[in-house]
Amino acid sequence: MQQRSGRQAGARPGEPWALEPPPDRGRLDLLSLMPLLAIVALLALVGAAVWIAGRSETEQLRTKLATDALWVEQTLRFQLSVDEDMLARLALDEAGGTPAAVLEARARSHIAANPEILSIVWHDGAGRIRRAVPGPAETSADDALATQLLRIGPRARPAYALMDGQTVTMGLRPQGAEGVITATVSLPLMLERHIPWWIAEQYAVWLLDGSGAVRASRSRGTPGADSPSHTISFDPPIPGAALRITSYEGGAPFTRAFLPAAIAGLAAFAVLALLALYRNGKRRRAVELRLNEEMAFRRSMEESLTVGLRAKDHAGRVLYANSAFCKLVGWSAADLVGRDQPMPYWAPDRLDETLRRQRILAEGGDVPQSFETRFRRSDGREIDVQVYEAPLIDAKGMHRGWMGSIIDITEARRAARHAREQEESLARTGRLVTLGEMASTLAHELNQPLAAIASYAAGAANLLAQGRADPVLLASALSKLSHQADRAGQIIRRIQDLVRKREPRFTTLDLASVVRETAGFLSSDARARGVRIALDLSPVAPVLADRILLEQLLINLMRNGIEAMGEGGRGDALTVSLRAEPGGAVIEVADRGPGIAPEVADRLFDAFTSTKAEGMGIGLNICRTIVEMHRGRLTHRPRDGGGTVFRVALPAAAEEGVAAE
Incomplete structure (x- = not known):
């Protein structure tokens, strides 16, 4: 039992953990x-x-x-x-x-x-x-x-x-x-x-x-x-x-x-x-x-205990080893207790590193330390271990050595390597999914500018065919066509930025002009569906934002409202309001569509969730991403009398600029 506990009956008095001589029974009590x-x-x-x-x-x-x-x-x-x-x-x-x-x-x-x-x-x-x-x-x-x-x-x-x-x-x-x-x-x-x-x-x-x-x-x-x-x-x-x-x-x-x-x-x-x-x-x-x-x-x-415990003095001599440590290294307590370094379980290829670590441990004071190393068992097999060294303090409060807790992490490392391989495989799969999402996003977002380009090109062709080629009208149509083409290119670049998770280009914007421009862009589509866009714009503080991303956000929200009202709504006006609130501004898009079903409301902004029969379910997910990039908040609620209200809250330029920097 003395060998298992790591204490020697014949140790000299004064040595660490040595047994003191018994008191004299004739001494006065x-x-x-x-x-x-x-x-x-x-x-x-x-x-x-x-x-x-x-x-x-x-x-x-x-x-x-x-x-x-x-x-x-x-x-x-x-x-x-x-x-x-x-x-x-x-x-x-x-x-x-x-x-x-x-x-x-x-x-x-x-x-x-x-x-x-x-x-x-x-x-x-x-x-x-x-x-x-x-x-x-x-x-x-x-x-x-x-x-x-x-x-x-x-x-x-x-x-x-x-x-x-x-x-x-x-x-x-x-x-x-x-x-x-x-x-x-x-x-x-x-x-x-x-x-x-x-x-x-x-x-x-x-x-x-x-x-x-x-x-x-x-x-x-x-x-x-x-x-x-x-x-x-x-x-x-x-x-x-x-x-x-x-x-x-x-x-x-x-x-x-x-x-x-x-x-x-x-x-x-x-x-x-x-x-x-x-x-x-x-x-x-x-x-x-x-x-x-x-x-x-x-x-x-x-x-x-299944954790190996080993105590040693400042010189590195082993004072105690429990049975779990002995099983870990394959040596008995009698072979280890009282033995000076180098220890028989040290890996030969890491001998210099281990000795250097022992010197650092001795010079570092009573500060706990943790490190990973490799031991060699008595049968020659090497294992990876995690060592936690804590100061060994005796009953008098003196630092007498170090108490080590040793854990075999060989299987844990093997599992970690396997997990890394699985993560790399998942990363490759994720890149393929990202490519698919980008293609779907291109198809979804480029539909508006391409439709405008086609409309302006058809109008210019009709004017030429009818012989009424007014240079002013043609110049205006071609200018708008060029603008929409530039806008399509900017959309592609912004979608690439989203995929690559790059920071957007922030400038100080007037939200009222962004809302008016977006409403004007969608006015023809709204009239075709029998929907009128009503604007209620109050003066608000400028915001620090990316204009193209905000236009994408408003186009998605307003187009969803127009489509919902075109499918059988309770009114003919899509209301877009802008008002100030403490610390920022709020944009609300209110439609009179059929509303959102309760079972879909909680996951409406998740990817591939849609309330439309042929929807891809990525539009509102992109909207939420855009709002979060601007450190804002996107929410929705039912509208009184039927329909849905989407609320976009954005911080003012003074506060947002500090966060963006």
């Missing part, structure tokens, strides 16, 4: 320790992660607390600076001579917009109250601050007194003024109005004096004893004041929530690891059994 090692490592990682996460969250809380405290401090400072600016404007306006009523109105307006301002008081040079808004001052801090400012002298910015209960007073004596203006601010109202709700939901905010006593606060409850807190000085502007902001959260919520869950998870993991270890041993024995069965099954499939 690391697989059984893996769950314990995983648990220990996971405990360490979880502990470190909890510590780092808790520390990080605590630092983030402290940073956020400090940032929010600074925001609150800046907000309150800004509001007090607004009040200071208001006080400075009132003092300057008074010094500038603004009436008292205007000053009081401005003061009331500011108090209405900023309710934390309880009162604004004006003092004279002796410290007495001259006026107050909204009424008399209720605190002694106004008088004390006014007296102090009168003693100190003028200032550029307002000065603050010490906090008096839950209020603080600011005052200003500007340069050149005799009196002092003071304002009393409610600290609780200031915190209530200017600390937003989202700050109050997260923190308790206190305003402290120099002794640490709370003078004002905004909170929704009492924070815990271990809640983080941050204190920031609020002096200036208020002497001895400080802001304290305390979070309602007692610690890192992540740590409190995660630690119990982590412990429970580790315990569950330990139990699951033990169960997994037990199930792993059970599954391992079952998998080993299935592996042996799969290996036997795959070996059976390899030996049952």
Whole structure:
């Protein structure tokens, strides 16, 4: 079996596909320790992660607390600076001579917009109250601050007194003024109005004096004893004041929530690891059994293949050969596996070619390749084979050599040669049929110009016989006769082009002139059959077409309609219409003949299909060929009231010219 599979039991370790030495049974089974090692490592990682996460969250809380405290401090400072600016404007306006009523109105307006301002008081040079808004001052801090400012002298910015209960007073004596203006601010109202709700939901905010006593606060409850807190000085502007902001959260919520869950998870993991270890041993024995069965099954499939399989390394040495390959070349696996090139099945007359191909294969990288060559069997008979070489990739993803799939194509080549001989025979027969079609086409297409030539010749002879040989009439008849003769020659050349499948000669044409000329050519034939040709021509864009081929197309369609109406139609007018459509033009030839039978309609344009008793069945086939040469479309449909409508759609010259180029 080792010879059939292409593996040698005595191969050295490190060689491609060599068997590795069995493991030492006394070595410690690391697989059984893996769950314990995983648990220990996971405990360490979880502990470190909890510590780092808790520390990080605590630092983030402290940073956020400090940032929010600074925001609150800046907000309150800004509001007090607004009040200071208001006080400075009132003092300057008074010094500038603004009436008292205007000053009081401005003061009331500011108090209405900023309710934390309880009162604004004006003092004279002796410290007495001259006026107050909204009424008399209720605190002694106004008088004390006014007296102090009168003693100190003028200032550029307002000065603050010490906090008096839950209020603080600011005052200003500007340069050149005799009196002092003071304002009393409610600290609780200031915190209530200017600390937003989202700050109050997260923190308790206190305003402290120099002794640490709370003078004002905004909170929704009492924070815990271990809640983080941050204190920031609020002096200036208020002497001895400080802001304290305390979070309602007692610690890192992540740590409190995660630690119990982590412990429970580790315990569950330990139990699951033990169960997994037990199930792993059970599954391992079952998998080993299935592996042996799969290996036997795959070996059976390899030996049952009819395609030869051969593996070789980069040096060309055979590593594996299945039984189909051995039968193909007539050599056993023992004769081939491990053998260096040249191989015994290589054809001697192709030895150099085979060696060159092996070098190209080795230098070409891991790219699949396919080629045909010839092998010589052990009995000396040569066979043609198709070889598909694919990269041989091992379990580690390394390119170790090439895996070849070899198919015997000797019989296929013999059948291909026979098929080529049959095709050549059919081609000769086809050329004979083409000659017959060309002769029939000549007879069919030349009937019109030859009939016209005969008609013009007979007319000229009659004129000469009657002695009325008018030179003008004779010149006109002979000119038309010459034109029809030229036209017959052009028809022959075009039919030859069709047979030889040469490209037609395209020029820009006016479809209306082509339709009129064709109708005039057939008018005498139509009158003889009692049919009138009615034209309905609308302006259309020029088309890129061969004039002779279009005339042949219209003659065939209009003549078929005339003949159908002459055999017993329902009217006397053959209608030829021309109209524009998006991207091109449409010609419709509508007759009042008996129509087309349903059993013939689907194959009407096929060769040798005709609805006329003596028709050859090639006219409409030629018409379709002409329309397809012009990249158009030829269709037909029944006409309302009886008859048939043939529709020719042709692209405009601008679009068709691009395709023709």
